[in-house]
Amino acid sequence: MSELFVQGIVVFVLAAFVGFEVISKVPQTLHTPLMSGANAISGITIVGAILASAFADGAAATILALLAVVFATINVVGGFLVTDRMLEMFKRKPAKKE
């Protein structure tokens, strides 16, 4: 197993534990925006898609790589925007009761 791969496993395990710790106490109200925000973060695969496109060789690879960039960008841009829209409504909390 290469050194880089082992380093990857270390990073993966530690990041997973951080993910567990950061999320475990979140109020129900925020579950939808949290899910949507986390979903946008999973669009990090956009980095892989860009690298795959950059050096794609041949028509098939180019098409797959282009699709990868399109899909990942939809995930990232749409995900962050829609989360922001949801949270904007939470912020506008009318204290004008009574």
Next chain:
Amino acid sequence: MTTTTLLYLLAGVLFIIGLRGLGSPRTARRGNLIAAVGMLVAVLVTVASIIDDTGVMWWTIGAGLIIGGAIGAVFAVRVQMTGMPQLVAAFNGFGGGASALVAATEILATDGDFATETGVTVALSIAIGVVTFSGSFIAYGKLQGLITGRPMSLPGGPWFNAVLAAISLGVGIWAVWSGDPTAYWILAGVTFVLGITAVVAIGGADMPVVISLLNSFSGVAAAMAGFVIGNQALIIGGALVGAAGLILTIQMSEAMNRSLANVLFAGFGTEGAAAFDAGDRPVNRASPDDVAISLAYAQNVMVVPGYGLAVAQAQHAVRDLATALEERGINVEYAIHPVAGRMPGHMNVLLAEADVPYEQLLDLDHSNPRMANTDVVLVVGANDVVNPSARDDASSPIYGMPILEVDTARTAVVVKRSLSPGFAGIDNPLFYEESTMMLFSDAKAGLEEVIAALKEL
């Protein structure tokens, strides 16, 4: 290389700070922004790392970013709050699909000639990414009403998917062992079908859990793609989302008092749906005037929203009714079940859109003790989450699920289009209680009529 990796670490740290911010109402919006900045950093660093290379296909990258960005932005801006769960499902599917495609381009580039451990991660990115892709779009179809919300029974029941999963595993092992690209493509085909059959077998009421699990999957797929191309940013971001999604999924299954395995494999509600028969039991059919009168003479009113409210876009009507009642000095609160709607926290988002103050939203533990002191509970488009058989009937498929005990209030008013069972396909004894009034109407139209009747009083 070193600088690039360090800047990827910065992006990862921004993701963690952002996720942390998303966990609290006050910091949530900033948290989302911080995570988005992290993503921007990751993209810019990636572009910078290849800017001096020759032969980079910039047009592919540029075209992809522009097309994807435009599609994502249009959908994000246009969607109505009620359609949010579907949209998140769709975005999620695209993310999973992208990770699978990244792995696929690696297969093309190397002709399947990987070290064993890399081969394993290629197979996992393909399998998990493709399941996420096809499964998310089936979830989208169910939530959008394009596909029936009922769990579809497959030949052989849960064994069908178990066999398909075993085949996927076998093909995956074959692919890694032989390094034959064809094996990877077959793996993609089998897992595509598996994503479809796994999700069609799950009832619409369980879609929140499914979307959350698929969200976790899309993270894992991204992390696996990170291993394939040796990129730490993907590994960090993917692992974070994988873990966060899994926590949310477990929390939601617990809210329904079921194990995750039960949600995924039980084909919940198939038998109840077939057995349902309203018979000729009497119900108290109420007019909007009847409802207005009982509300007008109440002191404490509790609103229980459900998916029907989302479908009818009735959140503003609910808010208007609450305002009208508050003007009469009546105390109005909202009881939100953890799995009301089609997504965790779905109702909170809708009511927030209608400017309902955050403090008036009560969760299960806080609302149930208040029911006995509540004069009128107004159930708007909710069904399974107020079904007393979850508490009383050990033979009910939802037995043991915590419910909002609206039958303990003095009067329950149920606004619903018909007596038909909810997504779980189970009859609801609440509708036949003597203290229950049924207002058969679309949620929005019905509430507007009640408001009008209230003004006449």
